[in-house]
Amino acid sequence: xxxxxxxxxxxxxxxxxxxxxxxxxxxxxxxxxxxxxxxxxxxxxxxxxxxxxxxxxxxxxxxxxxxxxxxxxxxxxxxxxxxxxxxxxxxxxxxxxxxxxxxxxxxxxxxxxxxxxxxxxxxxxxxxxxxxxxxxxxxxxxxxxxxxxxxxxxxxxxxxxxxxxxxxxxxxxxxxxxxxxxxxxxxxxxxxxxxxxxxxxxxxxxxxxxxxxxxxxxxxxxxxxxxxxxxxxxxxxxxxxxxxxxxxxxxxxxxxxxxxxxxxxxxxxxxxxxxxxxxxxxxxxxxxxxxxxxxxxxxxxxxxxxxxxxxxxxxxxxxxxxxxxxxxxxxxxxxxxxxxxxxxxxxxxxxxxxxxxxxxxxxxxxxxxxxxxxxxxxxxxxxxxxxxxxxxxxxxxxxxxxxxxxxxxxxxxxxxxxxxxxxxxxxxxxxxxxxxxxxxxxxxxxxxxxxxxxxxxxxxxxx
Amino acid sequence: xxxxxxxxxxxxxxxxxxxxxxxxxxxxxxxxxxxxxxxxxxxxxxxxxxxxxxxxxxxxxxxxxxxxxxxxxxxxxxxxxxxxxxxxxxxxxxxxxxxxxxxxxxxxxxxxxxxxxxxxxxxxxxxxxxxxxxxxxxxxxxxxxxxxxxxxxxxxxxxxxxxxxxxxxxxxxxxxxx
Numbered sequence: 144x145x146x147x148x149x150x151x152x153x154x155x156x157x158x159x160x161x162x163x164x165x166x167x168x169x170x171x172x173x174x175x176x177x178x179x180x181x182x183x184x185x186x187x188x189x190x191x192x193x194x195x196x197x198x199x200x201x202x203x204x205x206x207x208x209x210x211x212x213x214x215x216x217x218x219x220x221x222x223x224x225x226x227x228x229x230x231x232x233x234x235x236x237x238x239x240x241x242x243x244x245x246x247x248x249x250x251x252x253x254x255x256x257x258x259x260x261x262x263x264x265x266x267x268x269x270x271x272x273x274x275x276x277x278x279x280x281x282x283x284x285x286x287x288x289x290x291x292x293x294x295x296x297x298x299x300x301x302x303x304x305x306x307x308x309x310x311x312x313x314x315x316x317x318x319x320x321x322x323x324x325x326x327x328x329x330x331x332x333x334x335x336x337x338x339x340x341x342x343x344x345x346x347x348x349x350x351x352x353x354x355x356x357x358x359x360x361x362x363x364x365x366x367x368x369x370x371x372x373x374x375x376x377x378x379x380x381x382x383x384x385x386x387x388x389x390x391x392x393x394x395x396x397x398x399x400x401x402x403x404x405x406x407x408x409x410x411x412x413x414x415x416x417x418x419x420x421x422x423x424x425x426x427x428x429x430x431x432x433x434x435x436x437x438x439x440x441x442x443x444x445x446x447x448x449x450x451x452x453x454x455x456x457x458x459x460x461x462x463x464x465x466x467x468x469x470x471x472x473x474x475x476x477x478x479x480x481x482x483x484x485x486x487x488x489x490x491x492x493x494x495x496x497x498x499x500x501x502x503x504x505x506x507x508x509x510x511x512x513x514x515x516x517x518x519x520x521x522x523x524x525x526x527x528x529x530x531x532x533x534x535x536x537x538x539x540x541x542x543x544x545x546x547x548x549x550x551x552x553x554x555x556x557x558x559x560x561x562x563x564x565x566x567x568x569x570x571x572x573x574x575x576x577x578x579x580x581x582x583x584x585x586x587x588x589x590x591x592x593x594x595x596x597x598x599x600x601x602x603x604x605x606x
Numbered sequence: 607x608x609x610x611x612x613x614x615x616x617x618x619x620x621x622x623x624x625x626x627x628x629x630x631x632x633x634x635x636x637x638x639x640x641x642x643x644x645x646x647x648x649x650x651x652x653x654x655x656x657x658x659x660x661x662x663x664x665x666x667x668x669x670x671x672x673x674x675x676x677x678x679x680x681x682x683x684x685x686x687x688x689x690x691x692x693x694x695x696x697x698x699x700x701x702x703x704x705x706x707x708x709x710x711x712x713x714x715x716x717x718x719x720x721x722x723x724x725x726x727x728x729x730x731x732x733x734x735x736x737x738x739x740x741x742x743x744x745x746x747x748x749x750x751x752x753x754x755x756x757x758x759x760x761x762x763x764x765x766x767x768x769x770x771x772x773x774x775x776x777x778x779x780x781x782x783x784x
Contacts, residue, residue, distance in 0.1 A: 354731035371722035
């Protein structure tokens, strides 16, 4: 046992879980945030602010349903404005959660155990925010069910050759699988909450959610198999989702969209912005709820490294776009490049290069990777940068295409801003509730990280 | 052999290693209807109690195959049989366009089969189970480890089994009312 607890001298990294914890202190610390900690004034005030944001969304959407999409800044030639920018931005943010929970699980990166629950919740809420946009962008959202194939009296079917229908299937599958993955991970923790809850109603609610989980070895065995299989299924799924989102663009013939680099570059960008959101939320929450023992500097630094790596892939994507604009010899492609660098939205393109490529390079320095303050600032900058990236891809490509006579400008209206800010309110409202209702760190997975949880094979012992 | 009011005998242990050793000994001693309970998965514990038949992968595979086939069949039916529509001169059976929905349906059905298959095989949701009658069992989701020998086991005998469990060095032994 002693050999297992010793940290090898070469490993100078901060631990995944601080020493001094036992099976019960982990459960206590995580569940007490929900069960024992009184609701603070700060939480209530924050909730009110976020909830008002969510109500602003409802207000903006209600007006949209009355008036139609004409209240937005979209028009020909820019028919895809904020709604699609925000959709791609939000769904990209969701990708980090699945990456952490599925891909890092398959790669046996056990440090993920303390941040996966939180990141998966973020995925669900981000995908829910993303889903709002294409739905309302259809103009008649009450007919959105037409996108699903069902036998009907109109003798009508969706067009399965269209990338937009692929998107419907990809995003709805992604949401469903993320939801069940998250729920499966929660079942043993619901049981822990049920057994620690004092109030009969609380106990009853967690008891129903735990569905009678009792930690039987047979159950754990099937549970772990199912969890691993889900991780295996979610891994290609998450890569496919943003690939399909990029198909919405790359299947078309618009300059700046019609390019084969889009799928990998979109996926990398998605993970980039997702990790930025994880850090933006995790850094304040771990400080407020005292989770520094579980979400250690190791997690933050690793997330910083993932951001650096994916950010460089995104940078490569920008480089290839520029290179192809010149190398292809296609005048529309080279004009697009010129228009990005010098056109009416040039300021935003240069801001994009600064926020997404230039500033995050400071993550090469350990000093910045290990400072919570700087990590938070850089993550925030990256979130802005990734939003600008989608703005540049959508608006700058559409505003000046093949025919000079049909060039135009795009000006978002206050309704565009209200809807966007409203989804941020909706997202944070959900996060606010999540931290007080569910265990935000996986209790059972965290326990397996303790040295005491490791056992020797039964056969060896009996020999 | 046993009276109907008793579900079995429960031994409580302090560490995963003790539970694993005890489960292994109980199984080799001939007890087949045993179960072990722990707050987190313990490697090798299912093997130690003689549990090998895990059908979750099979259920997932079947789910995935059904999803993929039905996804493709749906698109074929829609675009070739029910409502053939010429889109840009492409063939009605334009299979490359059908791959993505087929893939997503495979993942969707496979994933749902894994989750619901796991729950169904585990018999969850299960509103009542006798082990919860023992007050100490609340610690099974915290820091205690339990081994239960079912009263319906052919080797079960109230006195002998209790003595056997005592020999495994548990912290406590309690009778589980059914």
